[in-house]
Amino acid sequence: MNKVVKDAREAIKGIEDGMTLMVGGFGLSGIPENCISALVESGVKDLTCISNNAGVDDFGLGLLLKKHQIKKMISSYVGENAEFERQLLNGELEVELIPQGTLAERCLAGGAGIPAFFVPAGYGTEVAEGKEVREFNGKPHLLENALTADYAIVKAWKGDTHGNLIYRYTANNFNQPMATAGKITIAEVEELVEAGELDPMQIHTPGIFVQRIFKSTNYEKRIERITER
């Protein structure tokens, strides 16, 4: 079993216009920089991107937005991006906003074969529009559907040839749940080792969820807000 592909360009083969992608990361932390660059280069368009955030103007998913490759964003928070705002106000971009925990759980459910579930978040708000409400333990809950994607693209710290993944610090975030919910899951990693070299007790994402893995070459790892003592 060897899931290793050469580079980002090879990893994203098969991603076509109009497809739905999950893209891991929180803010700019733990985003699959190399695959995003390859997608920009490929020119693929009309994408629906499920990602907690939408990057900034000149980094992360902002790069795809700038080239009008994204048709719809499904996110919890899309601030910090002026181009996003411009496209949204001009009607060039659709956006669906989802409470962050519900978004994470919808990805997890998609990967785990749970078609829908009830959560309290969003009851009584515009998020509840059109959704079934049911009371559990005296509290109203909304029925939320699972999310899956044609491709899930995640970034991990270490990975092996079987696709087992370990994330670093808070760069785990949406990568772990999203890795489970792609029909094809692509992982880009900073360190790629032979199967057997990672401690099986430390694996976050078991290789069964990952179809393609590659060692990425360079990471900018841009920091959105450097704060120091």
Add this chain to the structure above:
Amino acid sequence: MALSKEQIAQRIAQELEDGYYVNLGIGIPTLVANYVPEGIEVILQSENGMLGMGQFPEKGKADADLINAGKQTVTILPGGSFFDSAASFGMIRGGHVDLTVLGAFEVTDQGDIASWKIPGKMVKGMGGAMDLVASAKNIIVAMQHTSKDGQSKLLKECTLPLTGVKCVKKIVTDLAVIEITDEGFVLLERAPGVSVEEIKAATEGRLVVKGEVPEMAFS
């Protein structure tokens, strides 16, 4: 005198109890971490996947893989842990977080809160706010009592899109500490030098005053 943002945070910090797991929102709530009373240990949860959040890193030690929910670089304290976003909101939804402190544009005397969207202006998204308010066992809202032009933000009904309904239990504003019960906004404490009449005038929702209302005490 109306409280400064720091004093609002300082007053909220008095609500902390030893052993609490606490989620602090962006803005004034973040400042609460600076005023944890001596002898009390609280563990901060950051919704992007960390327990045991520490202070900002030393100069030159910032790490792009270690940030808080406000996307600022932070550190982790001994005994802390990292986890994914689904596990993080599992903690929140499952009621494992003892206290949530967050900001708001408006709150009603029923405990409804509006904090995420101003129609006509940019919509940035709710982030984790809806998950937090719907599930937290105990929510304290840190906010200004009135807008810059003097309009009350403590209302009968929210005018802005809601974040959650019937969920806020306590509010600390620049003028008062208020508990929300079935009766409405129950006035617990006044900011030093602020009269009950001034608070009444600044509160559009139903304000309940029972007996003498003490001034907030700051050590």
